[in-house]
Amino acid sequence: MCHTVPVDSLDHLVRCGWTPDGAADAHLPAPALRWLRGKTGLTEKSTPVAPDSALPVGESALPDNVRAELAAVVGPERVLVSRADRLGRAGGLSYVDLLRHRGAGELAVPDAVVVPGSPEEVQRVVEVCAAHGVAIVPFGGGTSVVGGVDAVRGGRPAVVVLDLMRLNKLVSVDAESQLAVLQAGVVAPEAEKLLLPHGFTLGHVPQSFERATIGGFAATRSSGQASAGYGRFEDMVEGVRLATPRGEWRLGVAPASAAGPDLRQLVVGSEGTLGVITEVTVRVRPVPTVRRYEGYVLDGWNSGADAVRALAQGRVLADVTRLSDPTETEVALRLSSGWTAAALRRFLAFVGHTEPCLLILGWEDTSKRRLRDRRKATLRALRGFGALRLGRSTGEKWRHGRFAGPRQRDALMDIGVCVETLETATHWSRLSELRSAVRDALTTTLTAPGRSPVVACHISHAYETGASLYFTVLVPRTDDDPETQWRQAKAAACEAINPLGTITHHHAVGVDHAPYLGAEIGSLGVEVLRSVKSVLDPAGVMNPGKLVP
Amino acid sequence: MCHTVPVDSLDHLVRCGWTPDGAADAHLPAPALRWLRGKTGLTEKSTPVAPDSALPVGESALPDNVRAELAAVVGPERVLVSRADRLGRAGGLSYVDLLRHRGAGELAVPDAVVVPGSPEEVQRVVEVCAAHGVAIVPFGGGTSVVGGVDAVRGGRPAVVVLDLMRLNKLVSVDAESQLAVLQAGVVAPEAEKLLLPHGFTLGHVPQSFERATIGGFAATRSSGQASAGYGRFEDMVEGVRLATPRGEWRLGVAPASAAGPDLRQLVVGSEGTLGVITEVTVRVRPVPTVRRYEGYVLDGWNSGADAVRALAQGRVLADVTRLSDPTETEVALRLSSGWTAAALRRFLAFVGHTEPCLLILGWEDTSKRRLRDRRKATLRALRGFGALRLGRSTGEKWRHGRFAGPRQRDALMDIGVCVETLETATHWSRLSELRSAVRDALTTTLTAPGRSPVVACHISHAYETGASLYFTVLVPRTDDDPETQWRQAKAAACEAINPLGTITHHHAVGVDHAPYLGAEIGSLGVEVLRSVKSVLDPAGVMNPGKLVP
Secondary structure (H helix, E strand, O other): OOEEOOOOOOOOOEEOOOOOOOOHHHOOOHHHHHHHHHHHOOOOOOOOOOOHHHOOOOOOOOOHHHHHHHHHHHOHHHEEOOHHHHHHOOOOOOHHHHHHHOOOOOOOOOOEEEOOOOHHHHHHHHHHHHHHOOEEEEEOOOOOOOOOOOOOOOOOOOEEEEEOOOOOOEEEEEOOOOEEEEEOOOEHHHHHHHHHHHOEEOOOOOOOOOOOEHHHHHHHOOOOOOHHHHOOHHHHEEEEEEEEOOEEEEEOOOOOOOOOOOOHHHHOOOOOOOOEEEEEEEEOEEOOOEEEEEEEEEEOHHHHHHHHHHHHHOOOOOOEEEEEOHHHHHHHHHHHHOOOHHHHHHHHHHHOOOOEEEEEEEEEEOOHHHHHHHHHHHHHHHOOOOOEEEEHHHHHHHHHOOOHHHHHHHHHHHOOEEEEEEEEEEEHHHHHHHHHHHHHHHHHHHOEOOEOOEEEEEEOOEOOOEEEEEEEEEEEOOOOOHHHHHHHHHHHHHHHHOOOOEOOOOOOOOOOOHHHHHHHHHHHHHHHHHHHHHHHOOOOOEOOOOOOO | OOEEOOOOOOOOOEEOOOOOOOOHHHOOOHHHHHHHHHHHOOOOOOOOOOOHHHOOOOOOOOOHHHHHHHHHHHOHHHEEOOHHHHHHOOOOOOHHHHHHHOOOOOOOOOOEEEOOOOHHHHHHHHHHHHHHOOEEEEEOOOOOOOOOOOOOOOOOOOEEEEEOOOOOOEEEEEOOOOEEEEEOOOEHHHHHHHHHHHOEEOOOOOOOOOOOEHHHHHHHOOOOOOHHHHOOHHHHEEEEEEEEOOEEEEEOOOOOOOOOOOOHHHHOOOOOOOOEEEEEEEEOEEOOOEEEEEEEEEEOHHHHHHHHHHHHHOOOOOOEEEEEOHHHHHHHHHHHHOOOHHHHHHHHHHHOOOOEEEEEEEEEEOOHHHHHHHHHHHHHHHOOOOOEEEEHHHHHHHHHOOOHHHHHHHHHHHOOEEEEEEEEEEEHHHHHHHHHHHHHHHHHHHOEOOEOOEEEEEEOOEOOOEEEEEEEEEEEOOOOOHHHHHHHHHHHHHHHHOOOOEOOOOOOOOOOOHHHHHHHHHHHHHHHHHHHHHHHOOOOOEOOOOOOO
């Protein structure tokens, strides 16, 4: 099921599943499993795991002359056409992707994987493919959960994955301006390692942190768990270098400008449809030396959301501010700690809350005094909302398990659970309505005789004017067509979101959200995107089928 | 020279000069004048002031059928073709515009002024003009200093100014989300008046505050004096409503989104070339109840810039943070207070500084404690830079005179001074180089026998990664061709800026910066802008000659 891709030094990337070999947190504690059975009707039929050899992979359709031209650019050993290499870059890591890799559903497998080693080589690869009308899928960590790296041919004779793993360098650091230039293929932990000797951090920590890349963050407008403190990734991007079929495009000369529309904001979020991001100039900050994470409990969703709104509008958000609804609070306690029902009842009785909502607050800073002052300001604004302090152990527990969510998906899928997430954002005045609408849509479509979904939700990103909502769904999968089971639920959720909020707050559009983009940006917006694409990618080879409906 | 336009309630707008009648701060104190004479070689030949009747204004070329169609939309009394009405919207308020209104140089006078009363009427006006190929110049406060509202026909048979003064309403307030919808023609002081009963403020205070409009702020990516605290205007824009020749385009459903490129950032900064912004959804904040402004002096530009960088990178900027270089510090003291040379010498000796740089810090907040805490944090970061405290009177003096700069231009022009400003921004590591390059370019081109320019500079906007530089130039004007005198200096400054920073930090592109945009965003960037325009404005009638070279 998993393909290790031993190209250069990045063989720690285990493709096609979230769980690195031997990761200890990938297993479900027995009490969690019991709870899940009782709650959802799970009968633990295991999801089939197809051996690699059973997955249908056609012959590579890459014409020999194109292959030769690509080999002339990157070297023949960097144009990979083996079954394993192609399977290893067949799609991202959504539930549907994982299902397909388990043999349920058809994989879109690229005809080849090209692994250039510099922005210049990327530029030439793009030009060779464009000249021959071969589709290109830029590929970083491969962590898309919206079909963003699906190897779609889009009517072209062949599609190659352009794997950026060799663009793994820190190009330069401008310490005075707190700026760093990073190549697009640098994975997030590696970026931190490279910046550390200079005393800097990026501070960008999405749940995909362990695998996702700098280029991917920029291409998808990523948002991290600490974005309240460090900003969304697009806020950090000061400059980009984009390899387009029309040539290289560089943007970004100042922290702010009134020189017309901000074209960087066109490239950021372009999801590989305009070109390949090869370098990103990012704002960096001194590495924090002190850190404090705490857990709190509020009673009821409305009370919790009001508290987070008070922090956001008072501009005293902790760097990490994350509010779980009662369902997610229960899931978190059950799945992560394996609490027994009795222990959970005791806990709820102890805190005297009927609808407990877990609030994680985390501060990171370069000075103890400053952290103390900021924490004080946050807690002052929290007064009056009845927040009960759980202490640092809860906060630290969350911090240590912050990347465990995706890993548990593999374990859950192993026992036949359909597990997926989706997210949106809207203004505060519509937040509760949006949460209800999405919950209802998911619950209605996924409920069946003997089968009940768990729909959990949290606010992970709060702004002065609104917040994001992140949903996690757990439901026993159907035997016959598990992909359709989820697709129907997802469609219902998207239709519920469209009139009330954005179709995606930080997962991007990809293939999955493309049908819903027009309702958000209007038909003129779609025409504008198409027109920009026609300038930069006249042959239409860049990441077909993504973003633009 | 000045035209009062008595349409509806906005007759307080006195066009074609910065000075409202009877404004007390428009006159130069005698000692300031003496200083200016000595410094620049000024001989006080007064700049000619042509009577309106002497200005060449051709017949309106607006075809009768178009005029009739426009009249059918807005009413015949809202299609203005009188000489005074057309002259009153002939260009903005740059030095060159003012020269032309004084009879030196040719004015681009619109063929008519149309004054619609609602977004729907704007939409229909745009469609009528597009259908007949008549150029449209959207016009708010008319405060452009880059030719942004010049009535350029751009090869069209006629050009109309679309005056937004009647779109002067607060449409709605969403107090929970701290959002307000304002019509585009609301002038900034009026916006504050409209928001006040709801307890909110926009906090956007550019030097053009008294006249500039919400739509103009959005169209030009405006930045205010308190943008360190409130953000640049584009940071406040959550949604826009744009009347394009292809129909209405609405954007903005959430505070943040990963649904592809941020198309709001295409509209923001589009300078009327894509359509007319009719409504803006803006983030608002509670009205501050406490305020503290102070003056400090630092010794030397480098020391001052380092101090401001420390505040920005420590994220403890005051809401207003403004550092003048030694020349501007002297100008400020001379022109605003009329200090004598002796008094100034005594002051400098007193502070023991050889190159004094004035630093204005201003905090505004809703709580005394919070303001105190924030001020403490700012001042803590300022330690070690040798800042000498001048106290609150200096700060308050600056605050009271914050809009006086443009007004003094009229008085200075009256006595034959060429007075203009320009601005840029770059990263910290290039800031001093950029300042020197622009100073040198301006000084070299403007120096002539018996004539020396004063080139003053300040940082008005600081970011973690860089800052803006704002230059003020004072030089005796030439007798024969004052427009060319300034154009040559401006061209030299722009050529100095191009390789080092952005061509404009908050004045926008307009006509004046269009030739330099390509060097900043690349030929692909220019093509992208043209292509977006071709989608929304296929007939090319929207604000010809602006933005795109």
